[in-house]
Structures are given as structure tokens and as C-alpha cells.
Amino acid sequence: MAKGRLRHAVPVPKQVDHEQRRRQIADALWRVVGSGGFDAVSLRRVAAAAGISMGLVQHYFGSREQMLGFAMDEVEERVGRRWAAELARLPDPPPPRAAVRAFLVQVLPLDATRRDEAFSLFAFVAEGVRAGPIGDRMRTGMAQLHEFVTAQVGAAGAVPDPGLAATTLIAVADGLAAHLLGGYLDAGQAVRVLDAQLDLVFGPDPGP
Amino acid sequence: MAKGRLRHAVPVPKQVDHEQRRRQIADALWRVVGSGGFDAVSLRRVAAAAGISMGLVQHYFGSREQMLGFAMDEVEERVGRRWAAELARLPDPPPPRAAVRAFLVQVLPLDATRRDEAFSLFAFVAEGVRAGPIGDRMRTGMAQLHEFVTAQVGAAGAVPDPGLAATTLIAVADGLAAHLLGGYLDAGQAVRVLDAQLDLVFGPDPGP
Numbered sequence: 299m300a301k302g303r304l305r306h307a308v309p310v311p312k313q314v315d316h317e318q319r320r321r322q323i324a325d326a327l328w329r330v331v332g333s334g335g336f337d338a339v340s341l342r343r344v345a346a347a348a349g350i351s352m353g354l355v356q357h358y359f360g361s362r363e364q365m366l367g368f369a370m371d372e373v374e375e376r377v378g379r380r381w382a383a384e385l386a387r388l389p390d391p392p393p394p395r396a397a398v399r400a401f402l403v404q405v406l407p408l409d410a411t412r413r414d415e416a417f418s419l420f421a422f423v424a425e426g427v428r429a430g431p432i433g434d435r436m437r438t439g440m441a442q443l444h445e446f447v448t449a450q451v452g453a454a455g456a457v458p459d460p461g462l463a464a465t466t467l468i469a470v471a472d473g474l475a476a477h478l479l480g481g482y483l484d485a486g487q488a489v490r491v492l493d494a495q496l497d498l499v500f501g502p503d504p505g506p
Numbered sequence: 507m508a509k510g511r512l513r514h515a516v517p518v519p520k521q522v523d524h525e526q527r528r529r530q531i532a533d534a535l536w537r538v539v540g541s542g543g544f545d546a547v548s549l550r551r552v553a554a555a556a557g558i559s560m561g562l563v564q565h566y567f568g569s570r571e572q573m574l575g576f577a578m579d580e581v582e583e584r585v586g587r588r589w590a591a592e593l594a595r596l597p598d599p600p601p602p603r604a605a606v607r608a609f610l611v612q613v614l615p616l617d618a619t620r621r622d623e624a625f626s627l628f629a630f631v632a633e634g635v636r637a638g639p640i641g642d643r644m645r646t647g648m649a650q651l652h653e654f655v656t657a658q659v660g661a662a663g664a665v666p667d668p669g670l671a672a673t674t675l676i677a678v679a680d681g682l683a684a685h686l687l688g689g690y691l692d693a694g695q696a697v698r699v700l701d702a703q704l705d706l707v708f709g710p711d712p713g714p
Contacts, residue, residue: 420628423688433689440690459702465691466699469681476680480631481641482648483673491674494667498706 320358323348324372327365331418339366366432370422373415374439377404394450395500401443402471402492407478408485416475443468454500463499470495528566531556532580535573536622539629547574574640578630581623582647585612602658603708609651610679610700615686616693624683651676662708671707678703 326348330338339362345352359365384400385392392400407416422436447464457463474488483491534556538546549570553560567573592608593600600608615624630644655672665671682696691699 420631420684423628423684436688437690440685440688444690462699462702465685465695466678466703469685469699470674470677471681472684473677473679473681476628476631476684477648477673477677480644480648482645482652487673491670491677494670495674 316358319354320368321372323350323355323358323365324369327369328414328418331421341365363431366422367435369418370432370435373418376411376415377401380404394454395496398447398450398467398500399492399496401446402467403489405471406475406485406488406492408488413479416479420476420479440468451499456501457499467495467499524566527562528576529580531558531563531566531573532577535577536626539626540622549573571639574630575643577626578640578643581626584619584623585609588612602662603704606655606658606675606708607700607704609654610675611697613679614683614693614696614700616696621687624687628684628687648676659707664709665707675703675707 323344327339327344329347330343341355341362342352345355381401381404385397388396407413422432444464447467448460451457451460451463471492474491477483478488531552535547535552537555538551547570549563550560553563589609589612593605596604615621630640652672655675656668659665659668659671679700682699685691686696
């Protein structure tokens with residue numbers, strides 16, 4: 299009993315999980331984006347949404363730009379983790395069609411998580427059109443994705459111009475993402491369209 | 507001289523061109539959207555950008571929603587006029603592939619005008635996800651476009667599922683529009699991809 303009281307009386311240095319705090323701030327940022335768009339994002343508004351002081355937000359992020367950069371990292375990491383999990387379920391090495399499909403379905407807003415992410419990725423496109431660093435990161439990421447898809451399409455050997463087929467496939471996925479967000483399509487239609495385009499580019503799905 | 511003086515002395519009711527005034531306000535709205543995004547749009551900011559009083563803006567538009575609705579009309583009318591001009595250059599009735607292509611190139615941001623429009627259309631998608639009336643209009647417009655493209659694809663008779671091919675084609679065009687806006691593609695690449703997809707759906711372009 300005495301020991302227990304002592305333990306509670308001594309102020310223990312609080313273990314602050316910095317990563318957790320950053321994620322808390324990033325989650326607040328997404329809520330601000332979701333209700334007011336990217337233009338509503340400011341250190342002040344995000345602090346209010348996270349229920350912490352603006353000084354604490356500034357301790358982690360020096361500027362709006364840094365905060366948006368971290369939010370982009372977060373989205374990329376989440377997409378990357380889900381993609382890796384999908385790839386782990388495929389034979390090694392993964393068949394080209396399945397490897398590409400595993401990525402593209404991660405960027406389609408087929409559930410609440412991916413819907414938030416897709417909304418934010420379109421906001422990043424809009425932000426990138428105006429601002430410098432975010433746009434550069436978007437372009438680098440897109441170039442890497444295009445290189446990967448082109449290599450996979452080339453490996454499958456079903457079309458004469460893998461680069462063009464890759465550009466088309468990524469455009470289909472992002473167009474479907476926009477149409478899902480806008481409510482012009484449902485999830486089933488979007489997946490059917492994506493699979494049909496994958497069939498054109500890789501040949502029909504051989505099945506499991 | 508006396509007559510001239512008289513004419514100038516008598517206050518002549520000013521001929522206000524209401525359409526011109528509305529367009530002036532709409533142009534100011536686009537400048538506000540271009541610099542601060544849709545979330546920056548308010549009657550006050552648009553009045554400031556147009557260099558007119560907020561009372562005058564309110565004379566033409568009772569609410570932000572009405573103003574956005576008018577701005578959507580404007581974009582639709584401009585796209586429609588350019589499409590009609592393209593169709594007028596085609597044989598009557600226009601060949602299905604050419605009729606669809608004539609529309610889809612109007613929504614690709616291939617020049618400054620269409621870039622502003624594409625940026626605003628993506629902003630309307632984002633706005634429509636949150637708000638009611640704008641989203642309904644976007645969905646109605648998309649359903650009409652899909653119906654038109656499906657009919658043209660069906661008339662060409664080159665694919666077994668015209669509805670699916672139409673959804674894909676519109677997704678390709680909107681995906682390319684996003685990628686052009688983001689600077690991932692140049693105009694030449696985008697048009698090549700669109701034409702390749704049109705070839706898949708309609709069969710190769712027979713040429714002029």
C-alpha cells in the first residue's frame with residue numbers, strides 16, 4: 299500500500315511518444331481538410347482540431363508546408379503498408395498484373411480510409427499546382443509509379459508500348475478515384491473498369 | 507453645341523448589361539478560386555476581386571451557392587460552345603469517334619482557358635462531395651455524358667460492353683486532366699493516350 303502511494307506521489311517524467319503526437323496532429327489536419335478543404339489548413343486551426351496548443355503544434359512543425367509534407371508522408375506510408383501486405387499474399391516474385399493491381403486498388407476510395415486519402419491526394423494535386431515543394435514531391439512520386447507500372451507491363455509483354463499503357467492505366471485509376479469521390483460510380487463499377495483495363499494491358503487475369 | 511451640352515447634362519439611364527456584369531463577377535470568382543481555392547470563395551472576396559461593392563454582387567447573386575451555380579453554368583456553356591464549333595466541322599451526322607473526341611479534348615487542360623476550367627471542375631468535384639446542389643448537378647451532368655458516350659460507342663460496334671468502355675474513356679480523360687494539372691504529363695502525351703484509348707474503343711481513326 300505504502301509503496302503504491304509512493305509510486306503515485308513521485309512525479310514520473312511523462313513518456314511522450316513523439317510519433318504518436320505527430321500522428322495526432324496529422325489526424326487533426328485531415329479533419330480540417332475534410333471539413334474546410336486544404337485552404338482551411340493553418341497551424342492555428344489544426345491545433346484547435348487536435349485540442350492542443352498552437353505552441354505544441356509549432357514544436358513539431360515549423361510551418362504549414364512542413365505539416366502538409368508530413369501529412370503526405372503519412373498517406374504514402376499507409377498506402378505503402380497496405381500494398382506490401384497485399385504483395386505478401388502473392389507468389390514471389392509477384393505476377394506483374396497482380397502487383398500493379400495491388401497498388402492501384404489502394405488509391406481507389408473503396409472504403410472510408412481510402413476515401414479520406416483520395417480526397418487528400420486530389421487536394422495535394424490542387425496544392426501542388428500552386429505551391430512548389432508539394433508539387434515536386436507529387437511529380438517525383440508519379441514518375442516512380444509510372445516507372446514501376448511500365449516495367450511490369452513490359453515484363454508481361456502483351457502490348458507494344460508499355461509506357462503509354464502505364465500512363466493510361468494510372469489515368470484510369472485516378473479518373474475512377476475522382477468519379478468515386480464525386481459519387482458518379484459505385485465501388486463495384488470502378489473495380490470492374492479497372493480490371494477490364496488491366497486485362498487489356500496484361501492479358502486476362504489467369505485467376506488464383 | 508447646345509444640343510450636345512444638353513445631351514450630356516440630362517442624366518441618361520445607364521444601360522447596364524446584366525449578362526456582362528454577371529460574367530465580370532464570374533471572372534472575379536475564378537481569380538479568387540485560382541489564388542485561394544474554392545474554400546476562399548465568399549461574396550465579400552469576389553466583390554473585392556471584381557472591384558465592385560458587395561451589395562452589387564448580392565443584387566446578382568443571393569448566396570455563395572447561387573454564385574457557384576452560375577460559375578458552373580459558365581464553364582458548361584463555354585465547353586458546350588467549343589464542342590459545338592468542333593462538331594460543326596465534322597460531317598453530318600458526326601462519326602461516333604470524332605464526336606466523342608471533340609468533347610473529351612474540351613475538358614483536357616491543353617491551354618490556359620481549359621486549364622482554369624479543369625481546375626475549377628476538380629474544385630466542383632471536391633465541393634460536390636461536401637455540399638448538396640453542386641454535387642447533384644455534377645452527377646446529373648456525368649450521367650448525361652456517360653449516356654452520350656455509351657450511345658456513340660454502341661453505334662461504332664467495336665466492343666462488347668459500350669457502357670463499361672464509356673466509363674473507362676471518361677475516367678481516362680479525367681485522370682489525364684488531373685495529371686496535366688499536376689504537371690505529370692505534357693499535352694502531347696495526354697492526347698496520345700486519349701487517342702490510343704479511343705482507338706481501342708472505336709477502332710483506329712480512319713483519318714480525315
